[in-house]
Amino acid sequence: MLPRERLEQLAKRFVELDDLLCQPDVLGDRQKLARLNRERAELSSLVSAYAIYKSKEEQIEKESELLSDPDYRDMAQAEVDGLRRDISQLEETIRVLLLPVDPNDSKNTILEIRQGEGGEEAALFAADLFRMYCRFAETRGWKVEILSTSEAAAGGMKEVIALVTGKDVYGQLRFEGGVHRVQRVPATEAQGRIHTSTATVAVLPEAEDVDVQIDDKDLEISIAASGGPGGQGVNTTNSAVQILHKPSGMIVKCQDERSQLKNKAKALKVLRARLLDIEREKADAAEASARRSMVSTGERSQKIRTYNYPQNRVSDHRIKLTLNKLDRIIEGDLGELITALRTHRQAELLHDAGMGEAPRAVAEDADA
Numbered sequence: 001m002l003p004r005e006r007l008e009q010l011a012k013r014f015v016e017l018d019d020l021l022c023q024p025d026v027l028g029d030r031q032k033l034a035r036l037n038r039e040r041a042e043l044s045s046l047v048s049a050y051a052i053y054k055s056k057e058e059q060i061e062k063e064s065e066l067l068s069d070p071d072y073r074d075m076a077q078a079e080v081d082g083l084r085r086d087i088s089q090l091e092e093t094i095r096v097l098l099l100p101v102d103p104n105d106s107k108n109t110i111l112e113i114r115q116g117e118g119g120e121e122a123a124l125f126a127a128d129l130f131r132m133y134c135r136f137a138e139t140r141g142w143k144v145e146i147l148s149t150s151e152a153a154a155g156g157m158k159e160v161i162a163l164v165t166g167k168d169v170y171g172q173l174r175f176e177g178g179v180h181r182v183q184r185v186p187a188t189e190a191q192g193r194i195h196t197s198t199a200t201v202a203v204l205p206e207a208e209d210v211d212v213q214i215d216d217k218d219l220e221i222s223i224a225a226s227g228g229p230g231g232q233g234v235n236t237t238n239s240a241v242q243i244l245h246k247p248s249g250m251i252v253k254c255q256d257e258r259s260q261l262k263n264k265a266k267a268l269k270v271l272r273a274r275l276l277d278i279e280r281e282k283a284d285a286a287e288a289s290a291r292r293s294m295v296s297t298g299e300r301s302q303k304i305r306t307y308n309y310p311q312n313r314v315s316d317h318r319i320k321l322t323l324n325k326l327d328r329i330i331e332g333d334l335g336e337l338i339t340a341l342r343t344h345r346q347a348e349l350l351h352d353a354g355m356g357e358a359p360r361a362v363a364e365d366a367d368a
Contacts, residue, residue, distance in 0.1 A: 002053075002095075003098070007046075007050050007094070007098075010043055010046060010047065010050075011047050011050060011051070013043065014040065014043045014047045017036055017043070018040070021033070021036055021037065021040065038103055041106070042101045042103070046098065049090055049093050050094060052090060053087060053090045053091070053094060056083050056086050056087050056090070057087065059079075059083055060080055060083045060084065063080045095350060096346055096350070104170050104171075104174075104205035104280075105174070106170070107169065107170045107205040107206050108163060108166070108169050108205075109163070109164045109173050109203055109204065109206060110147075110161065110163060110164075110202075110204040110206055110270055110274075111133060111144075111161070111163075111164050111173065111201070111202075111203060112159070112160075112201070112202040112204070113126050113129050113130050113133075113159070113160050113161075113202075114126060114158065114199065114200050115152070115156065115159070115197075115199055116179060116198030116200050117197060117198050118182075118195065118197025118198060119197075120152060120153070120154040120156060120186075121156075121182075121195055121197040122156075122197040122198060123158055124152075124154060124186075125156070125180075125182045125197050125198070125199045125307075126156060126157045126159075126199040127155070127157040127160075128182075128330060129199055129201065130157060130160050130162070131330075132329070132331070132332055132334070133164075133173075133176075133332075133334075135331055135332025136332040136333075136334045137164055137166070137332075138332065139332060140169075141166060141167075142164055142166030143164070143166060144162050144163070144164050145162060145163045145164075145165070146160065146161070146162050146256060147162055147163055147254060147256065147266040147267075147270055148161040148253065148255070148267075149161075161270055163266075165206075170203065170206075172338055172342075173203045174203055175318075175338070175341040175342070175345070176203050176338075177201055177202050178200070178303070178304035178305070179198050179201075179303045179304060180198065180200070180303065180304065180305050180306075180307065181196060181197070181198050181303035181305070182196070182197050182198070182306075182307045183195070183196050183306060183307070183308045183309065183310070184307075184309035184310065185309070194310060204274060204276070204277045205273065205276060205277075207272035207273050207275065214245070214268070214272065214275070218245060218246050219244065219245060219246070221243050221244075221264065222241075222242045222244075223239070223240065223241060223260060239255065239259060239263055240254070241253070241254050241255070241260060241264045243264070243267045245271055248275065248278065250274060252267045252268075252270045252271045252274070253267065254266045303317060307326055307330065309326060311324070311326075312325065312326045312327055313326055314326050314329050316341070318341070319340060319341060319344045321340050323336060
């Protein structure tokens with residue numbers, strides 16, 4: 001059964017929000033306006049689904065009155081059966097929509113990818129992962145803006161930090177954080193032996209000014225000439241920016257732009273996102289501990305997912321899902337993986353809320 005009283009309260013709150021968002025004092029308060037708009041957006045789908053649910057209940061009541069009429073019984077029964085199927089599906093949808101909403105799900109994302117164990121092969125794998133996420137972003141109509149890069153000698157990436165903007169970016173990428181492991185024969189391997197390397201991925205919601213307030217006196221900003229691999233495009237102006245956040249000891253560098261102001265703005269974006277992530281970790285210490293352990297060292301044993309090139313296989317070890325289409329996934333076809341991870345998480349939340357069974361692994365993990 002659905003929690004009718006709670007649903008009615010939420011529907012009433014939705015109407016109240018529409019009224020509040022028209023008030024002059026709210027329109028003049030940027031933080032309050034943003035907060036109320038987010039709350040309304042979070043309730044919109046639920047209130048709409050509940051309205052449809054009630055409408056179909058009313059239709060069943062009307063059609064049921066015709067069941068006693070021999071001339072309309074069969075037609076009415078078919079209509080009632082169809083409406084009941086619709087209501088059953090709507091109940092499942094409403095239960096999911098009643099789950100707590102992470103306000104960060106709709107935010108843009110700071111994506112950080114770094115080489116782990118494996119030397120140059122790990123750097124090449126980090127570059128492959130970044131390319132994979134860029135291709136996935138293209139399919140979603142998202143924009144990827146590189147904030148900082150550090151290239152490896154063999155053409156890979158020691159580190160890349162990017163801002164991904166678009167609809168529900170964090171909500172779809174949030175489960176990509178962790179250690180990714182690759183098993184393949186490197187191009188430089190003369191004996192044809194399979195090597196195992198890793199790269200770490202961190203996914204952080206972009207922090208807005210209203211989320212994280214940074215006091216200028218807490219920042220130590222230094223400027224230097226930007227370095228690079230050489231050639232005509234190397235930036236030799238004093239535009240590289242390094243920001244030290246003194247209270248946390250966190251250091252952020254950015255040198256990709258020729259403009260000092262642009263590099264500072266990009267560095268502050270990364271700093272805000274990392275500080276917001278720290279606040280979120282404090283709010284949920286258990287989850288934060290698991291996250292830190294996943295990406296702390298990049299050791300092969302800490303993997304969340306394995307990309308096995310000889311077998312064209314990708315295995316996600318958290319939900320024991322194996323897909324034999326690595327060639328498509330590495331080109332950005334991440335939809336099935338991301339949907340499976342989000343569905344599994346929803347099942348966990350429904351179970352914790354007493355509205356469903358404990359989630360089961362979706363497939364056997366064939367990874368050794």
